[in-house]
Amino acid sequence: MYNLQELAQFIDAKLIGDADVKVSSVASAISAKNNQLTYVVNQKYKSDLVSTQAGVVILNHDLLKDCPTNALVVDDVYLAFAKITHYFKKEVTPANGIHSSAKTGQAIIAQNCTIGKEVVIGRNTTISSNTVIEDGVTIGDNTYIHPNVTILQGCSIGDNVVVSPGAVIGSEGFGNARDNQNKWHTIAHLGNVVIGNNVTIGANTTIDRGTLEDTQIHNGVRLDNLIHIAHNVIIGQDTAIAANTGIAGSTILGKRCMIGGMVGIVGHLNICDDVIVNAKSTVDKDIKTPGMYTGILPLMPHKQWQNVGLWLVKLDKIVKYLNIKLKNLKD
Amino acid sequence: MYNLQELAQFIDAKLIGDADVKVSSVASAISAKNNQLTYVVNQKYKSDLVSTQAGVVILNHDLLKDCPTNALVVDDVYLAFAKITHYFKKEVTPANGIHSSAKTGQAIIAQNCTIGKEVVIGRNTTISSNTVIEDGVTIGDNTYIHPNVTILQGCSIGDNVVVSPGAVIGSEGFGNARDNQNKWHTIAHLGNVVIGNNVTIGANTTIDRGTLEDTQIHNGVRLDNLIHIAHNVIIGQDTAIAANTGIAGSTILGKRCMIGGMVGIVGHLNICDDVIVNAKSTVDKDIKTPGMYTGILPLMPHKQWQNVGLWLVKLDKIVKYLNIKLKNLKD
Amino acid sequence: MYNLQELAQFIDAKLIGDADVKVSSVASAISAKNNQLTYVVNQKYKSDLVSTQAGVVILNHDLLKDCPTNALVVDDVYLAFAKITHYFKKEVTPANGIHSSAKTGQAIIAQNCTIGKEVVIGRNTTISSNTVIEDGVTIGDNTYIHPNVTILQGCSIGDNVVVSPGAVIGSEGFGNARDNQNKWHTIAHLGNVVIGNNVTIGANTTIDRGTLEDTQIHNGVRLDNLIHIAHNVIIGQDTAIAANTGIAGSTILGKRCMIGGMVGIVGHLNICDDVIVNAKSTVDKDIKTPGMYTGILPLMPHKQWQNVGLWLVKLDKIVKYLNIKLKNLKD
Numbered sequence: 006m007y008n009l010q011e012l013a014q015f016i017d018a019k020l021i022g023d024a025d026v027k028v029s030s031v032a033s034a035i036s037a038k039n040n041q042l043t044y045v046v047n048q049k050y051k052s053d054l055v056s057t058q059a060g061v062v063i064l065n066h067d068l069l070k071d072c073p074t075n076a077l078v079v080d081d082v083y084l085a086f087a088k089i090t091h092y093f094k095k096e097v098t099p100a101n102g103i104h105s106s107a108k109t110g111q112a113i114i115a116q117n118c119t120i121g122k123e124v125v126i127g128r129n130t131t132i133s134s135n136t137v138i139e140d141g142v143t144i145g146d147n148t149y150i151h152p153n154v155t156i157l158q159g160c161s162i163g164d165n166v167v168v169s170p171g172a173v174i175g176s177e178g179f180g181n182a183r184d185n186q187n188k189w190h191t192i193a194h195l196g197n198v199v200i201g202n203n204v205t206i207g208a209n210t211t212i213d214r215g216t217l218e219d220t221q222i223h224n225g226v227r228l229d230n231l232i233h234i235a236h237n238v239i240i241g242q243d244t245a246i247a248a249n250t251g252i253a254g255s256t257i258l259g260k261r262c263m264i265g266g267m268v269g270i271v272g273h274l275n276i277c278d279d280v281i282v283n284a285k286s287t288v289d290k291d292i293k294t295p296g297m298y299t300g301i302l303p304l305m306p307h308k309q310w311q312n313v314g315l316w317l318v319k320l321d322k323i324v325k326y327l328n329i330k331l332k333n334l335k336d
Numbered sequence: 337m338y339n340l341q342e343l344a345q346f347i348d349a350k351l352i353g354d355a356d357v358k359v360s361s362v363a364s365a366i367s368a369k370n371n372q373l374t375y376v377v378n379q380k381y382k383s384d385l386v387s388t389q390a391g392v393v394i395l396n397h398d399l400l401k402d403c404p405t406n407a408l409v410v411d412d413v414y415l416a417f418a419k420i421t422h423y424f425k426k427e428v429t430p431a432n433g434i435h436s437s438a439k440t441g442q443a444i445i446a447q448n449c450t451i452g453k454e455v456v457i458g459r460n461t462t463i464s465s466n467t468v469i470e471d472g473v474t475i476g477d478n479t480y481i482h483p484n485v486t487i488l489q490g491c492s493i494g495d496n497v498v499v500s501p502g503a504v505i506g507s508e509g510f511g512n513a514r515d516n517q518n519k520w521h522t523i524a525h526l527g528n529v530v531i532g533n534n535v536t537i538g539a540n541t542t543i544d545r546g547t548l549e550d551t552q553i554h555n556g557v558r559l560d561n562l563i564h565i566a567h568n569v570i571i572g573q574d575t576a577i578a579a580n581t582g583i584a585g586s587t588i589l590g591k592r593c594m595i596g597g598m599v600g601i602v603g604h605l606n607i608c609d610d611v612i613v614n615a616k617s618t619v620d621k622d623i624k625t626p627g628m629y630t631g632i633l634p635l636m637p638h639k640q641w642q643n644v645g646l647w648l649v650k651l652d653k654i655v656k657y658l659n660i661k662l663k664n665l666k667d
Numbered sequence: 668m669y670n671l672q673e674l675a676q677f678i679d680a681k682l683i684g685d686a687d688v689k690v691s692s693v694a695s696a697i698s699a700k701n702n703q704l705t706y707v708v709n710q711k712y713k714s715d716l717v718s719t720q721a722g723v724v725i726l727n728h729d730l731l732k733d734c735p736t737n738a739l740v741v742d743d744v745y746l747a748f749a750k751i752t753h754y755f756k757k758e759v760t761p762a763n764g765i766h767s768s769a770k771t772g773q774a775i776i777a778q779n780c781t782i783g784k785e786v787v788i789g790r791n792t793t794i795s796s797n798t799v800i801e802d803g804v805t806i807g808d809n810t811y812i813h814p815n816v817t818i819l820q821g822c823s824i825g826d827n828v829v830v831s832p833g834a835v836i837g838s839e840g841f842g843n844a845r846d847n848q849n850k851w852h853t854i855a856h857l858g859n860v861v862i863g864n865n866v867t868i869g870a871n872t873t874i875d876r877g878t879l880e881d882t883q884i885h886n887g888v889r890l891d892n893l894i895h896i897a898h899n900v901i902i903g904q905d906t907a908i909a910a911n912t913g914i915a916g917s918t919i920l921g922k923r924c925m926i927g928g929m930v931g932i933v934g935h936l937n938i939c940d941d942v943i944v945n946a947k948s949t950v951d952k953d954i955k956t957p958g959m960y961t962g963i964l965p966l967m968p969h970k971q972w973q974n975v976g977l978w979l980v981k982l983d984k985i986v987k988y989l990n991i992k993l994k995n996l997k998d
């Protein structure tokens with residue numbers, strides 16, 4: 006818990022409002038309460054600002070007149086937000102064995118595991134050798150965690166889940182703010198990963214925690230090996246995703262989707278229910294209609310590809326040229 | 337070992353035949369013996385059914401008349417198969433240190449390793465720190481297993497093999513049956529991974545076990561980092577595969593192939609010997625002729641790509657339009 | 668340290684020169700000193716040979732006349748080089764706990780870690796549970812190494828670095844020489860990985876050591892999850908790379924680049940400063956001009972893609988056909 010005076014100092018901001026107000030955590034402008042800090046990066050989010058219930062808002066000078074609460078005024082809002090997140094990150098105490106406050110009485114825990122503070126593990130759940138579970142994690146019943154898995158602080162996993170070897174759950178999201186000298190400043194990710202029931206997670210798959218809200222894997226989801234799920238992604242119930250696929254930040258996948266292997270889905274998209282994306286495709290826009298989608302260049306003998314490739318990169322010029330030719334001929 | 341009465345109950349099937357017959361494992365219709373169970377999903381595999389030696393077959397009512405042995409009749413064969421595999425999966429006892437039944441006398445085993453029941457490790461083989469080797473694994477001579485590796489139950493590795501850090505060998509295959517409510521049911525994979533001699537496996541690469549038969553990596557194969565090899569894949573002798581590549585289930589690669597980085601090879605394909613696939617290509621059909629193959633869109637400055645992309649997605653329409661124009665002009 | 672007599676025997680070479688000369692390590696022809704061995708694969712590198720300061724050079728008979736120093740003459744230079752590297756590889760002693768020669772007094776080290784010989788870890792640096800750090804690694808101050816990480820022998824990491832769970836630093840490069848029977852011979856990679864200050868490395872990302880020189884990750888770099896960085900890659904200051912991307916051997920990336928997710932960059936390229944490559948693109952040639960680049964096929968409904976794809980693979984034929992038609996019409 007910090008008062009606004011302290012927060013202003015942390016990020017070198019001008020405080021407009023009550024220096025003694027205290028905030029205990031960070032939330033989005035829409036969901037923040039009066040004991041929380043939020044930020045509004047630009048005019049695009051003005052309506053969120055106007056109605057926010059937050060105790061204090063990091064913002065630019067030009068948004069100050071629309072701020073209904075205390076303000077921390079800075080030049081670069083996103084950078085200030087990145088810096089301040091680190092003050093709200095929970096520390097992890099490097100654990101030794103099973104922490105005395107962990108509730109694991111009905112679980113089977115193999116050797117060389119590390120179980121952190123206040124971890125709760127359910128009935129008939131197995132934690133295999135050399136797996137590390139950090140502070141505050143909760144795991145349900147009848148779940149099987151394979152060897153060499155890492156589950157980071159505060160994440161939760163439901164019942165009847167399988168986590169395959171080498172998987173990482175709750176790694177930091179890839180969110181960074183750039184300063185005016187092009188240096189990156191890491192955002193400390195304060196959300197968790199929440200995994201429902203009857204989910205399977207493949208070997209060496211990584212799921213990042215959310216920035217402020219949680220990354221969510223809903224009931225019945227199937228994730229294959231070596232998949233990357235970025236911060237704040239939501240994967241709808243009973244969706245299955247094949248190996249090597251990556252989903253960038255804040256994208257929402259519907260229910261019962263089937264995503265092929267090595268598909269790349271860019272960030273901030275909405276994919277509706279019952280979508281099939283074929284292997285190796287790139288999804289670079291929202292999908293609003295159920296059905297099957299593809300975007301790959303067919304395989305060719307290399308010599309053929311060299312010929313085709315020559316024209317591919319000037320397809321626009323070819324089409325225009327031919328249209329002109331046709332027009333000339335017609336005239 | 338279960339009798340047919342029990343099996344019928346497990347999957348809610350109608351038993352046609354001798355309830356007292358016992359089966360001890362599961363095999364494909366072609367290879368199953370009279371103490372094994374098999375399944376036939378539809379008419380396409382009728383010839384396998386007619387000649388099967390299996391003790392019992394899971395099938396639909398309409399295939400019953402062609403069944404030469406005991407039958408377990410269900411509506412959804414694949415789903416029933418998925419459910420029944422779990423009864424044949426061997427349990428892994430969470431191990432503590434080196435199990436007393438393991439034969440590791442001539443190997444070098446670092447600290448914090450877990451070596452399961454009846455593991456056999458050869459002469460002059462090194463198992464590095466924090467590696468987990470489950471029950472029944474066999475490893476040959478002069479092999480080097482790096483730290484933080486996981487080798488799951490029953491897999492075998494030959495002589496002079498290198499397994500890099502974080503690799504996972506024998507993870508569950510990504511096979512799931514969907515029920516009529518679109519819920520996924522995991523298939524328990526009963527095959528193993530069999531790795532020959534003189535093979536190298538890269539860091540954080542994952543190799544899934546087979547469904548009924550084994551996933552096979554033949555002698556002399558080179559696998560780079562972060563590769564995904566799915567269930568029942570067979571990689572022929574002296575084939576080399578670069579990083580980030582994924583090979584989907586049941587695909588067979590020939591000998592001496594060179595597969596570039598981040599190539600995606602879809603499932604159930606046959607790739608002949610001496611094939612080179614360039615980096616980032618998608619292989620979506622059998623390759624029957626040795627040679628070099630490619631399928632990528634060349635890199636362009638983004639503005640150029642935007643122009644080209646506009647036409648790419650309507651290439652079919654453009655070609656048709658131009659042909660019509662040409663025809664009209666001719667007339 | 669070996670004398671030339673011994674080295675000639677190791678690779679079955681003809682020694683031209685002084686059998687008693689001793690060399691202690693391997694270097695490139697340009698940088699090698701008189702106590703080092705080098706190799707020159709063909710006429711293309713003749714100028715490097717002519718000016719080399721190496722104690723001995725592995726080369727073909729036809730380059731012998733241009734060799735200013737001792738020579739080891741073989742038929743297949745690259746294969747001989749691959750074989751001889753193994754004699755210069757440092758052995759790693761499987762460690763137990765924290766080696767007595769390690770300097771870790773001001774670091775926080777969790778349980779089940781392995782810290783090798785002569786490791787140096789700085790002030791206020793955390794090594795989390797089940798992480799393995801091999802001989803000779805150095806790590807700076809205020810660095811945070813997450814659980815289940817592997818850092819292999821001789822690598823170095825700067826200050827204020829974060830290494831996420833499951834990352835592997837210093838795995839062997841994917842370099843192999845093929846003999847005349849198409850068998851692969853692994854090159855032992857003798858370089859290290861050198862990571863600067865203020866770098867973050869994502870979960871399950873792998874960074875290979877260099878062949879002779881080091882793989883370099885400069886200050887301020889941001890690497891997301893499941894990235895593959897091959898041997899001898901150099902990543903310039905403040906460059907950020909998103910998840911699932913792979914960079915092949917010896918490629919040099921400039922400063923302040925932003926590389927999207929699942930991008931593939933082939934080997935031996937030079938990418939200049941301030942380049943943006945969009946997600947899923949393939950980079951297959953040098954980039955000499957700052958700016959944004961893309962190379963993906965746009966996503967389409969599958970039926971549309973089938974139509975477009977039909978024409979894509981014969982684009983060269985279509986263009987030629989239309990040009991001929993146009994010409995005929997004109998005449």
